[in-house]
Amino acid sequence: MLSNVVTFLSSGENLVFFVCALLAIGGAIFMLSYTKVVHMVLALALTFVSLAGLYVVLQAEFVAVVQILIYAGAISILMIFGIMMTKHHNEEEEPKRPWHNGLLFIGAAGLFGIIFYVIQRTELPTGEFPKVEDNTMEIGKLLFNLHVLPFELMSLLLTVAFIGAIIVAKREED
Structure with missing residues (x-):
């Protein structure tokens, strides 16, 4: 060992x-x-x-x-x-379980x-994987060609969540 x-x-x-x-x-x-x-x-x-x-x-x-x-x-x-x-209150708590x-x-x-x-x-299986020169370019190609619909749906979801957070913050302020 x-x-x-x-x-x-x-x-x-x-x-x-x-x-x-x-x-x-x-x-x-x-x-x-x-x-x-x-x-x-x-x-x-x-x-x-x-x-x-x-x-x-x-x-x-x-x-x-x-x-x-x-x-x-x-x-x-x-x-x-x-x-x-x-x-926050600065209260020191004693450890309950030492x-x-x-x-x-x-x-x-x-x-x-x-x-x-x-x-x-x-x-682990051994084998040759294709060596990619530029990881970022390959991620971009996959993201904007193969996975463009999920990418756009995520951007829409994040925009809706951002607007929702603003609305909730406005309500708490009032």
Whole structure:
């Protein structure tokens, strides 16, 4: 088992994948275990950035950039503005379950061990996939040729949701 771990970490790509995966899992665990909302948003941003790193390792650069721009940037800033605009009382709560963090660590380590074992034992099919020179161009071709109707429906849905949010905000203001 130890030799599998050493073999897995011998490649630089695998090492970067391992670090990004640990950061993503750690950020998600921290987000769930923190009690202050600002700390939760920062942990969520760490998770988003590490997921973008995983996309880079998987050679999906366009998805990585979109992950950083939309999720790590816009969503995190939106959440922080939402926190700043609401009223919060600075009350420190005593942890109700002091053994919670220990069980959380044991559960996360167990889940990591199970996933690592399954990945090591899985036989993945080997084959040659066509190498695409420009991922963004291929995504654009698929989006505007094959999937143009769902793309337009999503834009319509987002516009309706935006107008609905404005109407709901106006009602609450009155």
